[in-house]
Amino acid sequence: MHIVWFKRDLRIEDHEALAQAAKHGPILPLYILEPELWLQPDMSHRHYMFLQDCLSELNQALEKLGQKLIVKVGNAVDVLEELHESHSIDGLWSHQETWNGWTYARDKAVKRWCKSLNITWHEPVQNGVIRCLNDRDGWAALWYHQMKQPLIDKPVKLQAIEEATNVLPSYRELSLTEDGAHDLQKGGRSEGLKLLHSFLYERGEGYTKEMSSPVTAFESCSRLSAHLAFGTLSIREVFQACEKRNQEIKQMPRGAKGKWPSAMRSFSGRLRWHCHFIQKLEDEPRIEFENMHPAYDGLREDDFNEEYFEAWKAGMTGYPMVDTCMRALTATGWLNFRMRAMVMSFASYHLWLHWRKLALHLATLFTDYEPGIHYSQVQMQSGTTGINAIRIYNPIKQGVDHDPEGVFIRHWIPELREMDQAFIHTPWQAGSKMNGYPMPIVDEKIARKAAAEKLYGLRRNNASHKETAKKIVSKHGSRKSGLPRTVHKRKANNTSQGELPL
Template sequence: MPNLQIVWFKKDLRVHDHAPLKRASLRGPVLPLYVFEPDLWCEPDMSGRQFDFLCECVSDLQRELANLGQPLVIRTGRVIEVLESLSKSLEIGGLWSHEETGNAWTFERDKQVAAWCKAHGLPWTEIPQTGVIRRLGSRDKWASTWDRFMSLAPIEAPQLGSLDQVPPGDIPARSEMLPAPDHCPDRQRGGRTRALDTLQSFLFERGKHYRAAMATPVKAFDSCSRLSPHLAFGTLSMREVAQAVWDRQKELHDSQFPGQKTWQGAMRSFSGRLHWHCHFMQKLEDEPELEFRNLHRAYDGLRPEAPDQERLGAWQNGETGLPFVDACMRALRATGWMNFRMRAMLTAVASYHLWLDWRAPGLHLARLFTDYEPGIHWPQIQMQSGTTGINTIRIYNPVKQGLDQDPSGCFVRQWVPELKDIDPEFIHEPWKADNAGTVLGRTYPFPVVDHLSAAREARNRVWAVRGGHAFRNEASSIQTKHGSRRSGIRMRGQRTTRKKTTAAPSAQQPDLFGNPHEDA
């Protein structure tokens, strides 16, 4: 079949607003392809919960493509080997896909695919699907470019001709890809249908108190959008979400009803965070080594590269003896999701109180997040660990966070049942309870560190690095390359002689994490 166009689906598991699919259909018959890659699922940031979500998305995509006329073709193996096999029986005219800002493994994989295409004289057309700009020269006017991209009309799905001679293939079992179990009983389910339902329920039912509720895990599970895994796997495009939010804002502006102002505030906050989704992905796109090394090299060697296994294990298992920290970790393990503030707190406790280098905790969290998005995850891990050189150092007090975000202790009691006999007054500081001796060291551990003294020591160590011209010069270069142009807030600890400076993000800006638009 001459001019056969292969559309390689990656993290864009939809047919609507899919530019490669549409453009390929104008060039010739389309073979829609998804490749399950065993080597990818051996990477230390991959997990079973992510794989299960992916399979649900692929299953939905199968139905959508079949309705268009050509079912999805599924293969398992290395992409270049799959392409090689297809090229022996089919006359391929071109390869199409969306651009991807993934982990280091996918980056290297894409370079291998590019080399294979070049060697075979096969054009590979990659098209942006978010506001991330490949080979970006400057951050100037980045936000306005994002707005223009998101305002374009979504692309309609094309009708496809059937390729009867190509067997569709099957979705592999998880045991074939990931032998290790990953128990996540309350994980979100994947697929386009669920993505649309989630978007609708957030915009018209659950999202009213988003602005106030997103900070606390007591309310965030219901009030946050929960769209993050769907954006990570591309069952919805960012443009579809942005335009749905803008339509909702217009509807709210043109109507009057009780609670309208609360809804308007929620939609304003959420709309702003959509920009920050792509803002953080742009950082990893511009500097892939962020996944492995400190953004500001002055922090190299600050923490031991080999983690303290006892402290790391306590943190990973939700057994630090700090109840609110442990409750958040256990909830994340069971659900695959956590709101931003608590993600930031978990990272800060690992980095500051437990003094662990960010790489090992970052990998653990990556595996736990169903919505793991490398382009957001690694810049945020570094930001919350204080190694960017341009962001305010945030050392969360885990006891204060518990008192602020879970004042009644209901969240802690749900996830740390070992504390059921502790008086509610001391649920966040059980070591102060009269009956502490009957619980601590028996059914629940003593704190692995004194959180106040550990925070004080960490603060002194981190701030000691930030002095001197060499530090400030490198920080200035980092800000120029990666910093927001909307901040206007000077980096703390940086001396300036002019009023007008290009400044670094600060605590007054939104922070995003995981798949961030919803959880600042």
């Protein structure tokens, strides 16, 4: 018997591990619910709710093929050991996974177990991330090659195997708590397919410009990020659906195309960036825990203001655009990437808080939490990569630019619903009408200047900063084969968190 171990690939379509394993005889489709994973500080109730939807639909899909999904609760090695004693495992199949540090350690333990019993663990690729990559030369070409491969057909029928399945524990049994969410996305492949179709044919025309403002982004962005994170859709099928739509648009009369060509170009490119950032964590797992550039070690670690942190989490900093984004994210589990960059930048620079604690809190809020993207981005917005431009977002300007009428602010901050339009982005100038909304906890200009001086001063005064940065660019910088290294470096420095397709 072969086991197909489902992880972050909760579908049967375009699933190479399932398709290949099925060619070798009977298979046991397995999901291991690992209680210890759910105790990690980056895991949350909203992740579990989405997961349950996904597993329910995955089970229904497998049952139609003749074999239900087997759920086991426990440590992965212990679960596999018990199944091996009962069924004698001939092979273990699962897609390659780049996820958090806990799962990385777990996979190393599973690998040792397989080796000790001479069980082959097959790990086909499911996205554009490459293991044991020497450098980034030609990476983009390899990504496109992978994305253009034919989608893998699901098995026609599976032979049923008798094996008991466990009931999923309640979120309380996993020590998870409800966290203020009331408008979360639903999980499951059917929901992902609906979003994909509506984005490509209805919602997405204004994507290129409308993804930046939270007023429009909730509708105009694809909203596929959680489905890509849990694998209800493969990134290859999303890419190919985008390519198909692009060809359809090309056949339209010129006057009927509207903004669709730009939208498809933007979205397709950002699918590649999705894997580009995951590749960074694959190549260097330590960036989940440590500064990418060591020159920044000690910069903020001993200077963490808990009062500021709690105000930022609660959406009570006194800066409306920051606070409305944090409140919306807490309630919905989603925020567009420009605003993600802004709230992280504000906490890192204006409040001078270390990125690691911020990252863990945001991870619990993002239903679409993807560690490879997440930790690269929070470091980028904290100025600790050493290769990216230091972007200190002005939260007042961000509000004026992306919510000029205060529509988003008034929706999420009821205290300011009656605020005069002239003061919606600076309510402290009309203190008598703040209705309990707090005064700013820092002076924006002074805090921004202080942060910039610290970071630019460090870059100027650290003799080895530039040489180390060159090595980081060589390892992680975005480039296409054939471009000169000077261009590679410039492109890496200009990467923006607001440019991802989420």
